[in-house]
Amino acid sequence: MKKYLLITGLIVLFCAIESALFNVFSEWVVPNLLLMFIILLGLFFDLKYSIFSAIIGGLIKDSFSSSVIGVNMVAFLSSVFILFLLRKYVYHPHSGLSRIFVLAAVLTANEFIHFVFYYSAKDIVFAESFKFVILPQIISSIMLYPAVFYIFKKCVLR
Numbered sequence: 494m495k496k497y498l499l500i501t502g503l504i505v506l507f508c509a510i511e512s513a514l515f516n517v518f519s520e521w522v523v524p525n526l527l528l529m530f531i532i533l534l535g536l537f538f539d540l541k542y543s544i545f546s547a548i549i550g551g552l553i554k555d556s557f558s559s560s561v562i563g564v565n566m567v568a569f570l571s572s573v574f575i576l577f578l579l580r581k582y583v584y585h586p587h588s589g590l591s592r593i594f595v596l597a598a599v600l601t602a603n604e605f606i607h608f609v610f611y612y613s614a615k616d617i618v619f620a621e622s623f624k625f626v627i628l629p630q631i632i633s634s635i636m637l638y639p640a641v642f643y644i645f646k647k648c649v650l651r
Contacts, residue, residue, distance in 0.1 A: 497644075504527060511525070527550045528600060529638060535580065537645075543573045543576065544573055550568070564607070564611065575599055579598055604630060
């Protein structure tokens with residue numbers, strides 16, 4: 494029960510940090526801290542913690558957004574499914590390169606899922622969305638990943 498409360502608290506913290514970064518930098522360069530947290534939970538812990546964090550994180554993120562409720566939860570749950578497929582067939586526990594590959598693949602899949610739900614109903618060209626929204630978010634998340642991984646590893650080793 495303590496782990497679930499800690500995970501929920503960290504999810505709220507990451508959502509607040511993402512919201513603050515969004516207000517400062519707009520949507521273009523905001524790293525997806527919540528998804529990085531879900532990915533790290535999936536790589537180091539059991540499936541149930543990733544699913545729990547995807548559901549709670551999706552609901553909290555949906556409550557902060559002004560779009561249809563449930564989109565973030567579906568995207569996070571789909572990302573957890575993709576993560577566990579990659580974890581089974583691609584991921585090597587002591588390889589930093591495979592961790593970054595899994596992170597990039599799951600982030601890319603999550604952004605494409607968001608594109609399908611958010612932008613397909615609007616008159617937005619995919620190439621422009623990819624160049625100005627999806628790619629900067631993936632790059633900023635990958636650049637911030639070592640710091641988030643270091644903090645997560647410190648917390649896990651306690």
